[in-house]
Amino acid sequence: MSGKYVVPVLEQLIVFHSGFLPKQASFKHASLTCGCNWVLSFSSGQEVDEAAGPMLRDRSHIEDTLQLATVETSAEFSAAMKQLLDIYHTAIKPMEEAYKYNELKQYEVTDGEITSKPMVLFLGPWSVGKSTMINYLLNVHGTSQELYTGAEPTTSEYTVIMHGEKFRSVEGIVMAADSSRSFSPLERFGQGFLERLVGIEMPHKLLERVTFVDTPGIIENRKQQERGYPYNEVCQWFIDRADLIFLVFDPTKLDVGGELEMLFRQMKGRESQIRLILNKADNLSKQDLMRVYGALFWSMAPLVNVTEPPRVYVSSFWPQDYAAGTSRELFMREEVSLLDDLNQMIENQMENKIAFIRQHGIRVRIHALLVDRYLQTYNDRLGWFSDPYEVFQDIVNDPDKYYIFKSILAKTNVSKFDLPNKEAYQDFFGVNPVSGFKQLSYHCSWSRGCLLDKLENAISHELPALLSSTMPTTPPPLPGTCEGNGCEEKSKNYWSRH
Ligand SMILES: Nc1nc2c(ncn2[C@@H]2O[C@H](COP(=O)(O)OP(=O)(O)OP(=O)(O)O)[C@@H](O)[C@H]2O)c(=O)[nH]1
Numbered sequence: 461m462s463g464k465y466v467v468p469v470l471e472q473l474i475v476f477h478s479g480f481l482p483k484q485a486s487f488k489h490a491s492l493t494c495g496c497n498w499v500l501s502f503s504s505g506q507e508v509d510e511a512a513g514p515m516l517r518d519r520s521h522i523e524d525t526l527q528l529a530t531v532e533t534s535a536e537f538s539a540a541m542k543q544l545l546d547i548y549h550t551a552i553k554p555m556e557e558a559y560k561y562n563e564l565k566q567y568e569v570t571d572g573e574i575t576s577k578p579m580v581l582f583l584g585p586w587s588v589g590k591s592t593m594i595n596y597l598l599n600v601h602g603t604s605q606e607l608y609t610g611a612e613p614t615t616s617e618y619t620v621i622m623h624g625e626k627f628r629s630v631e632g633i634v635m636a637a638d639s640s641r642s643f644s645p646l647e648r649f650g651q652g653f654l655e656r657l658v659g660i661e662m663p664h665k666l667l668e669r670v671t672f673v674d675t676p677g678i679i680e681n682r683k684q685q686e687r688g689y690p691y692n693e694v695c696q697w698f699i700d701r702a703d704l705i706f707l708v709f710d711p712t713k714l715d716v717g718g719e720l721e722m723l724f725r726q727m728k729g730r731e732s733q734i735r736l737i738l739n740k741a742d743n744l745s746k747q748d749l750m751r752v753y754g755a756l757f758w759s760m761a762p763l764v765n766v767t768e769p770p771r772v773y774v775s776s777f778w779p780q781d782y783a784a785g786t787s788r789e790l791f792m793r794e795e796v797s798l799l800d801d802l803n804q805m806i807e808n809q810m811e812n813k814i815a816f817i818r819q820h821g822i823r824v825r826i827h828a829l830l831v832d833r834y835l836q837t838y839n840d841r842l843g844w845f846s847d848p849y850e851v852f853q854d855i856v857n858d859p860d861k862y863y864i865f866k867s868i869l870a871k872t873n874v875s876k877f878d879l880p881n882k883e884a885y886q887d888f889f890g891v892n893p894v895s896g897f898k899q900l901s902y903h904c905s906w907s908r909g910c911l912l913d914k915l916e917n918a919i920s921h922e923l924p925a926l927l928s929s930t931m932p933t934t935p936p937p938l939p940g941t942c943e944g945n946g947c948e949e950k951s952k953n954y955w956s957r958h
């Protein structure tokens with residue numbers, strides 16, 4: 461097929477359906493080259509002159525896999541969300557406030573975060589195709605809404621692409637000031653960062669289900685301070701909250717440097733969210749691709765310290781047709797698998813949120829138990845003639861001498877991996893004097909009970925019960941024991957009407 465090709469009819473439908481207008485420049489260019497309306501040429505499915513641009517791939521699989529036409533939020537989802545917020549406010553937040561948990565981790569959970577849409581974070585070296593991939597998924601290529609892309613390092617901002625009634629951009633300062641959004645905690649990274657944060661709102665079916673975050677590409681020889689904000693801390697904030705992390709690579713430049721190594725270190729504990737994407741695979745022949753695939757594992761192996769390595773997707777996430785002589789079928793299958801993966805994550809969002817809040821509750825409980833223990837030890841050691849400051853400094857500087865952490869580990873449901881380090885408590889008590897806290901036994905009231913009991917009840921009963929209410933009523937039968945009604949295959953998404 462040389463010289464002429466047919467552009468799929470579906471392109472046009474999606475462009476109009478989503479309410480996007482093509483960028484003026486593309487529009488003009490197309491009119492000049494093919495002498496017709498560029499967008500309308502899609503709708504007719506007619507042959508288009510090659511000068512109008514490269515051949516585009518059909519994208520019906522994106523609509524189908526992500527179920528963009530059919531899925532709506534159900535009443536059950538809203539009810540479960542309300543219940544989750546209620547548990548957080550009555551059982552977890554009062555304990556956070558009593559023991560100033562936010563001061564320890566500087567980690568506040570806001571209502572905006574709990575109710576926010578699942579977030580997909582795009583990370584990776586510069587020019588690997590992160591912004592192009594987002595444009596492709598949203599079908600905004602060639603429109604005024606497309607993210608800027610180019611062969612040189614292009615994205616210099618953290619760009620949050622989210623759903624909105626109409627297309628508009630929102631400044632970082634405005635996003636951070638709005639507590640109903642999940643981005644208000646970002647304010648603490650300072651003005652320098654907020655100037656590098658930008659929001660884009662647009663009406664889009666996919667963005668009704670998920671929020672994308674595009675990030676500036678990693679440039680290995682750049683120093684942190686040159687960016688004007690704490691790059692690693694900002695990345696950590698997004699990594700901790702992302703429901704999926706797309707770590708994108710270009711097979712022609714797989715060098716792993718210090719900044720990427722740091723990112724991998726920051727992603728410890730978030731391995732199940734990571735997906736490695738070997739993008740722009742259409743640049744390589746099949747044989748070269750095999751070599752690069754091997755090299756990717758070789759260079760990543762020391763960084764990924766888990767028994768089950770992250771899933772790798774090899775494809776070319778852009779709208780253009782794959783080049784001749786490349787593994788077209790493989791690329792398409794990989795693309796559909798990644799979309800399916802994304803869809804699964806969206807469908808499981810309530811389970812993920814409940815698990816996230818429960819994990820948060822567990823950390824708040826540990827923090828409260830630790831402060832209580834510090835306080836108890838302090839009260840025990842304080843004699844009539846001792847200097848309160850010296851007594852407390854001795855405990856804070858060497859908590860092991862007083863078995864503070866060991867005694868907490870001995871409590872039920874405390875894992876050593878959830879324990880903060882001792883240094884964190886030196887800083888914490890440096891700004892929050894121990895005299896400002898009361899022991900847990902004082903946080904009880906005749907009418908409302910004890911804070912600790914409430915929190916433990918939420919962790920052990922309320923949240924697990926909410927989680928199981930999100931599952932099918934009949935537990936799935938054990939393999940090989942299937943009989944009767946429970947054998948029917950359940951819909952994957954219990955939260956949506958199909
Ligand atoms: N051949 C090919 N080129 C691609 C593909 N995806 C993106 N590109 C090109 O790669 C270049 C970089 O793409 P961007 O989307 O700007 O990359 P990025 O990762 O967002 O880059 P930074 O914002 O600088 O970090 C652009 O010229 C794209 O047209 C692909 O799948 N195949």
Ligand SMILES: [Mg+2]
Nearest residue numbers: 590591614615
């Ligand atoms: Mg970019």
